[in-house]
Amino acid sequence: MSALLALPVLLPMLGAALTVLAGRSAALQRAIGIVTLTAVAVIAAVLLVNADAGGPIVAELGGWAPPVGIALVADRLSALLLLVSTLVTLAVLVYAIDQRIVDYGRGAASTTFHPMYLMLCAGVSLAYLTGDLFTLFVAFELMLTASYVLITRRTSAIRIRASMTYVTVSLMSSLLFLTAIAMVYAATGTVNLADIAGRIDTVPPGLRTVLGLMLLVVFGIKAAIVPLHFWLPDSYPNAPGPVAALFAGLLTKVSFYALLRTQTLLFSREEPWTLMLVLAVATMLVGALGALAQNDINRLLSFLLVSHIGFMLFGLAVFDAASVSGAALYAAHHITVLATLFLVSGLITRRTGTVALDQMGGLAKVSPALAALFAIPAMTLAGLPPTAGFVAKLALLQAGVAAGPWPTVVAGVVVVASLLTLYALVRVWVRVFWGEPKPPIPDDDPDDEVIVGTARTSVPMYTATAGLVAVSLAIAVFAGPLSEVTGRAGTDLLDGGPYRSAVLGAEGER
Amino acid sequence: MITINLAMALVVAVLYSVGFYLLLQRSLMRVLIGVVVLGHGTNLLLQLVGGPPGRAPIVGEVPAGALVADPLPQALALTAVVITFALTTFLLALGYRSFVLVGHDEVQDDVEDRRIASQEVPAGGLDDPADDLAPTSEGSDK
Numbered sequence: 312m313s314a315l316l317a318l319p320v321l322l323p324m325l326g327a328a329l330t331v332l333a334g335r336s337a338a339l340q341r342a343i344g345i346v347t348l349t350a351v352a353v354i355a356a357v358l359l360v361n362a363d364a365g366g367p368i369v370a371e372l373g374g375w376a377p378p379v380g381i382a383l384v385a386d387r388l389s390a391l392l393l394l395v396s397t398l399v400t401l402a403v404l405v406y407a408i409d410q411r412i413v414d415y416g417r418g419a420a421s422t423t424f425h426p427m428y429l430m431l432c433a434g435v436s437l438a439y440l441t442g443d444l445f446t447l448f449v450a451f452e453l454m455l456t457a458s459y460v461l462i463t464r465r466t467s468a469i470r471i472r473a474s475m476t477y478v479t480v481s482l483m484s485s486l487l488f489l490t491a492i493a494m495v496y497a498a499t500g501t502v503n504l505a506d507i508a509g510r511i512d513t514v515p516p517g518l519r520t521v522l523g524l525m526l527l528v529v530f531g532i533k534a535a536i537v538p539l540h541f542w543l544p545d546s547y548p549n550a551p552g553p554v555a556a557l558f559a560g561l562l563t564k565v566s567f568y569a570l571l572r573t574q575t576l577l578f579s580r581e582e583p584w585t586l587m588l589v590l591a592v593a594t595m596l597v598g599a600l601g602a603l604a605q606n607d608i609n610r611l612l613s614f615l616l617v618s619h620i621g622f623m624l625f626g627l628a629v630f631d632a633a634s635v636s637g638a639a640l641y642a643a644h645h646i647t648v649l650a651t652l653f654l655v656s657g658l659i660t661r662r663t664g665t666v667a668l669d670q671m672g673g674l675a676k677v678s679p680a681l682a683a684l685f686a687i688p689a690m691t692l693a694g695l696p697p698t699a700g701f702v703a704k705l706a707l708l709q710a711g712v713a714a715g716p717w718p719t720v721v722a723g724v725v726v727v728a729s730l731l732t733l734y735a736l737v738r739v740w741v742r743v744f745w746g747e748p749k750p751p752i753p754d755d756d757p758d759d760e761v762i763v764g765t766a767r768t769s770v771p772m773y774t775a776t777a778g779l780v781a782v783s784l785a786i787a788v789f790a791g792p793l794s795e796v797t798g799r800a801g802t803d804l805l806d807g808g809p810y811r812s813a814v815l816g817a818e819g820e821r
Numbered sequence: 822m823i824t825i826n827l828a829m830a831l832v833v834a835v836l837y838s839v840g841f842y843l844l845l846q847r848s849l850m851r852v853l854i855g856v857v858v859l860g861h862g863t864n865l866l867l868q869l870v871g872g873p874p875g876r877a878p879i880v881g882e883v884p885a886g887a888l889v890a891d892p893l894p895q896a897l898a899l900t901a902v903v904i905t906f907a908l909t910t911f912l913l914a915l916g917y918r919s920f921v922l923v924g925h926d927e928v929q930d931d932v933e934d935r936r937i938a939s940q941e942v943p944a945g946g947l948d949d950p951a952d953d954l955a956p957t958s959e960g961s962d963k
Contacts, residue, residue: 497870
């Protein structure tokens with residue numbers, strides 16, 4: 312079983328290398344990408360079943376036992392998020408491939424898109440599976456470097472401006488991450504997460520707080536927590552449709568996963584975390600109110616993305632098994648729903664030729680399928696019953712109300728932010744789908760992937776989007792078993808014992 | 822827990838402050854130099870946390886009781902150097918691309934963001950006629 316653990320990282324890397332070699336054959340590149348990600352999804356499902364049945368699965372890289380060697384660990388949380396993420400990357404890849412076929416023809420091979428896409432997937436897998444703080448840094452770099460290339464492909468003047476902000480901010484947060492790793496190493500003498508968890512109690516409380524806050528700032532920038540979110544609505548909307556969907560679905564959630572993992576494993580606390588409650592409120596409200604002011608559909612979705620990071624932060628802030636489990640469930644739901652909405656927004660802008668909401672209208676008459684594809688994820692994001700968003704939000708609210716007076720107040724803010732989300736999405740619905748159909752705005756720059764003012768779409772693009780909608784609905788249908796899994800994951804996270812003893816052996820339990 | 826000497830701590834502090842100052846500049850070239858300086862500061866910090874220098878940590882080569890250097894931070898710094906180097910070249914290419922496309926390499930404001938920020942709030946509040954939720958919304962008045 313532990314041999315299987317390296318494959319979600321190695322297969323996409325191998326696939327990336329093969330797609331470079333297959334640089335002349337577009338069909339081969341497409342096949343490699345889809346086969347690789349399908350295999351990773353199957354492996355992730357196997358890992359999830361096994362980790363849920365038998366506790367964390369550990370692989371020692373190079374045969375060196377932790378804490379000396381690097382360990383890969385799959386517990387319930389990481390296996391679940393890996394599975395959901397891989398399903399999303401697979402659907403987005405199908406969409407992206409098909410968009411390329413529609414735009415550039417069947418024979419258009421790319422020596423950058425496919426390799427970088429698969430490297431990004433490898434980075435995401437490594438970030439979920441690593442049990443080592445420095446390897447986590449490497450995973451983030453792998454993921455981010457691939458994302459820099461994806462966001463700057465086919466650069467236009469607009470996109471170069473956006474990618475400058477994105478690259479500079481990400482680079483700075485990575486250097487801060489390195490600084491934090493250096494501090495952690497100086498304080499504890501190890502970078503193995505399980506080992507740090509055993510030794511962190513010997514660190515003076517003041518220094519412990521400093522380390523915790525440094526990691527919070529690092530992952531806060533990457534996860535776009537208010538007030539560190541400014542780069543996100545500035546850069547994501549300018550990425551090409553499928554790339555924006557990939558980023559919105561995965562990157563911030565991987566950072567949230569890292570935040571959840573480090574804070575629960577290393578800096579466990581007994582009562583709700585006041586600072587995080589404040590950040591959660593700020594993130595939820597600033598994101599939702601920011602979304603209301605937007606006229607660009609992608610910027611609106613980006614602000615909603617920021618807002619809903621706050622919901623997960625709320626789960627982390629309450630800091631008990633139920634709330635952390637709710638946050639895990641919310642993350643799984645959020646990965647699928649945001650990717651879906653960005654894909655739908657890509658389909659919408661391809662039809663209308665503009666991202667400006669006040670220049671669209673009447674799409675429900677022109678394309679009822681598109682209206683349905685928007686309506687379902689929109690309701691999911693707003694958390695209307697019986698969707699996955701409702702299930703996840705309910706779990707968070709129940710945990711919050713049970714935890715004391717302040718978490719209850721914040722639970723009220725969760726409801727307000729959900730209503731604001733609903734309002735923002737209804738605004739999109741009214742502007743885009745109702746009213747009289749307007750003619751598409753012709754594309755002034757055909758080389759620019761953001762806006763293609765034609766109705767040129769194809770069945771697989773819709774199918775891929777519908778597939779993601781189906782995943783999101785499946786989360787709602789299987790909410791019972793799924794929330795049992797995340798419930799056990801939450802208990803594991805707060806206990807930390809099973810993780811440590813699985814990585815370090817019996818003596819790790821100190 | 823280890824202690825580091827004051828001189829090195831000051832060097833790291835200066836590198837960090839210079840790096841962050843340059844990161845806040847408009848020109849991507851200065852930002853790039855800021856990233857380089859900040860990267861040096863980080864790598865130096867990684868070296869410092871390894872503790873005092875000593876013999877190379879090779880089994881059988883080190884006499885018993887001799888001081889041995891900690892190899893792990895060096896390995897970490899090596900990895901970090903490679904990553905910062907790669908990203909520096911990427912940023913350089915990005916700056917050049919910006920120079921080709923836009924004519925300069927300055928990090929600009931987000932146009933849409935500026936536009937929304939400069940919108941005036943009418944006296945009657947944010948009552949936008951197009952926000953009307955009626956299904957028969959004309960929507961053509963804009």
